[in-house]
Amino acid sequence: MTDTFLNDLRAAIGSAHVITDPDRLIAATHESRGRWQGEAIALLRPGTTAEVAACVKLCAAHSVAITPQGGNTGLVGGGVPFGGVVLSLGRLNRIRAVDALNSTLTVEAGCTLAEVQTAAAEAGRLFPLSLASEGSCTIGGNLSTNAGGTAVLRYGNTRDLTLGIEAVLPDGRILNLLSALRKDNTGYALKDLLIGAEGTLGIITACVVKLFPAPLSRATAFAGLKTPEDALATFDILRRRAGEHLVAFEYLERFGIEIVTTHLPGARDPLETAHPAYALIELTSADGSAGLNARLEEALSEAMEAGLVEDAVIANSEGQRAALWSLRESMSEMQKYEGASIKHDIAVPVSRVAEFVTRGKALCEALLPGLRPCPFGHFGDGNLHFNLTRPRDMSDEEFLALYPQFNQAVHDLVAEMNGSISAEHGIGLAKREELPRYKDPVALALCTTLKRAIDPQNIMNPGKVLNL
Template sequence: MSSHTPRPTLPDPARLAPLLERICARIGGKHVIRDAETLAPHLVERRGLFQGATPAMLEPGSVEEVAFIVAACAETGIALVPQGGNTGLVGGQVPFGALLLCLNRLDQVRAINPLDLTLTAEAGCTLHQVQQAAASQGCLFPLSIASEGSCRIGGNLSTNAGGTAVLRYGNMRELTLGLEVVLPDGRIWNGLSRLRKDNTGYDLKDLFIGAEGTLGIITAASLRLFPAPRSRMTAFVGLTSPHAALALFRRLRDVAGDALTGFEFLPRFGLETVLRHIPGTRDPLAGAHEFYVLAELTTTRRTDNLTALAEEVFTEALEADEMQDAVIAASEAQAEALWKLRESLSEAQGSEGGSIKHDVSVPVSRVADFISQASACCVAHMPGLRVCAFGHMGDGNIHFNLSQPVGMDKAAFLARWEDFNRIVHDLVADMEGSISAEHGIGYLKREELVRYKSPVALSLMATLKDALDPADLMNPGKMLAR
C-alpha cells in the first residue's frame, strides 16, 4: 500500500468553463466555489495523508440540483467527488482533480414518524442533528461515533459507518430502510421506503451503502429509529489481558442479552495518552491496569435494575480472576466522563507522533488472540513501538493503531506503513477477518483490497461499477484500482 497523494488530473478547460457556466446559472454563482482559501479545508484529509485539488466546489441545495449537476457532468465527461463533513479516514472524500460536490446544503430532516419508528433525513444532515431530531420525538437513532457533530449522514451511509453501538443496533446498513440516490446519468432513484418488509426484487439500497460514492450520490435516507432507553449503566473496568476482556464480554452478554449496547476495549497506553493530552480527564480507577473495558447496558423497561445486574456479573468475574477493578457511573455526568476517555483516544493519539492505523475486524471469538498476536509481532518488528489497540471488541472491530517509538523521526516511521500492513493484515486474513471494518477503502486501501479480496468478488464489484458508471465519473480512483 502507498499513502502518497496521486498527481491531480484537472479537467480540460475548454470543457470545464461552459459546464461551470451552466451550473452557475442553475444553482447560483455563490454556490460554485473557486476561491483557494475557501477550498483549502475541503482538500485535505483530516490526518494529512492526502492533499487534494479541484477546479471548483459545487454546493447544490436540492436533489434536483444534484441531478442537474450529475447529468451535466455526464454529458461533458467530467468527474465528481461527493463530500459531506470531510471526516473520512481513507481519502475517499478527497478530489484529485475532479469537481467537488459538497452536499452540506441538503440538511433537512424531511419527516419523523414515531409510530413507524422512522426518520427521513437528507444527506447533508449531521449525525448529531439526526440524533437530536429523533430524541425530540422520544426516539433513539443509535449510530454513535466520535465525529458525530461534524460527520454527515451521506458520508455515514457511503462508508457503512459503525461506531460504539453496533453490538446492539448494527451498522448503517442495518439502520437504513430506504435511499434516494442520484444515478451517474442524472436520474433520481426514489427508494425512500419506510417498510420493514419489501420483497419486490433486488434490494437496491445495499448497492449504494458502503460504495463510497462510486456508484451514485446518496441524497436522502429513511432511517430506523428505536424507543429511547429509560436507563443506562456505564462501567469502566480494569483487566489484565484481552482474553480477560473477552471472558467478561461473554459473561455480560449471556446475562444482559440485547441490553449490552456497548463494549469498548482500550490499553493502558491509550488511557495514558488521553490523560496526558485531553483537558478535564482523569483516571477512573485507583490503580493502573494493563487493559480496560468501557461497558454500557441500556433498557427501555422500567423494572430493569441494570446496576444490580452489572454488579452481579462483576462479582463473578472478580472471583474468576477475569477482572481487577471497576467503577459504575453514579450519574449521567459521570457516564459522559467515562465515554470521553474512549471517544478522545483518536484525537489524543495524534499528540504522540506518527501513527500507523488499521481498522480491522475478526470473529469475536478471535479478537483477543488477534490483539495479543498482532501486538507481539509488531513490537518484535520494531522494538520501542507503542501499540494502541482499541475499539469495538463486542463486534470484533479493533482499531489497531501503532504509535512511533519515542524519539523516532515521524516521516521515517510512517514510511514503514506497508511493513506493518503485511504483519497486521496477513494475520487478519488468517483469522478470516476484514482489512476494513468501518472506515471504508477510499484511496488508502485500494491495493490492500486487491491483495485480500477474492478475484471473484473483485470481478463482481467491477461489473457493478461498469454497469452503473461506465465512464468512471463517480469518485474515480477510489475503492477499485482500475
C-alpha cells in the same frame, strides 16, 4: 470548455454555490490528517436533490469527475478529489419526515449525525448510531461508508439501520427508494448496493432510518483487567447475563488511557491503580425500572470471582458516564500528540479478537522495537482500531515510511483469522492497492463489473475502492 461548464453549473445552482477560489477549496481538497492533498476545479454546493441531479448531468455531459463529500471526516481518503469537482451535500440538511409510530425518520444526506440523533430524541425515540465525530460527520457519509460506531453490538451498523434511500446515479437520474417498509421483496436490494460504496456508484441524497425506543435507564462501568483474553471472557459473561441490554463493550489498553489523561484537559484515570487492559461497558433499557445497575454489578462480581476483572467503577451520574465515555471517544484525537501513528481498522470473529490483539502486538513490536501499540475499539463485534504509535526516538517521517510494511503484516494476520482489513472506515485510497490481495477475486471482479455497468464513464469518485 471549463468556462462553459462552470457557467452552466452556476445557472443550475446559483453562482454563490459554485466555488472556485483556491483558498476556499483547500478545506474540501485536503484530508484532515494531511495524508492526502487533492485538487479540484470547483466545489459545488447544491441545495436540493434536483440540483444534485442537475450537477451530475452536467458533469456526465462534460466527462468531469465528481467526488461526493459529507463532513469530510473520513479516514481512508475516500473524500479527497484528484481533479474534477467536489460535490458537497452540506446544504441538503432537512429533516423531511418523522413517523414516531412507524419508528422511522426521513432525513437528507447533509444532516450531521448529531442532528439526526436530536430529531429522533425530540420524537421520543432513539437513533442509535454513535461516533466520536457525530457533531461533524453527516448521515450521507455514514451511509457511504456503512459506518459502525459504538452500538453495533446491539443495533447493527448503518446498513442495518437503513430502510430506504434516495440517490442520484452517475447519469443524473434520481433513484427513489425512500421506502419506510421493513418488508419489501420487489427486486434486488439496490439500496444495499449503494450503502458502503463510498460514492463510487451514485450520490445518496436522503434516507429513511430506523428509530428505537428511547432508553429510560442506563448503567455504565469501567473495568480494569490483566489481558485481552480476560476482557473477552468478561464480555461473554456480560452477554449472557445482560442479553439485549448490552449495548457497548469497548476495549482499551493502558497506553491509550495514559495518552488521554495526559493530553485531554480534565481527564483522569477512573481507577485507583493502573491495569494493562480496560473495558468500557454499557447497558440500556426502555424500562425505567429494569434494575440495570444491579444486573451490571452481578455480572462484574462474577467476573471478579473468576479472576478476570481486577477492579471496576460504575457511573453514578450522567457526568460520570460522560467522563468515562470521553476516555474512549478522545482516544484517536489524543494519540496525535504522541507523534505519528499507523492506523488499522480491522475485524475478526469475536472469538478471536483477543488472540488478534496479543499476536498483533507481538508481531509489530518484533518488527520495530520501541513501537507503542494502541489497540482499542468494539470488542463486542470484533472490530478493533489497531493503531501503532511511533517510537519516542523516531521521527514521524521515518515511521510513516513503514506504513506498507506494517499494513501487510497486520492485514496478513487478519486474513489468516478470516477477518476483514476494513471494518467500518471503508477502502478509499488507503487500502485500494491492498484489496486484491485479500478480497475474493470473483467478488472483486463482480464489483468491477457493477462499477463499469452503473458508471461507464468512471466519473463517480474515480480511483476510490477500485483501481479504475
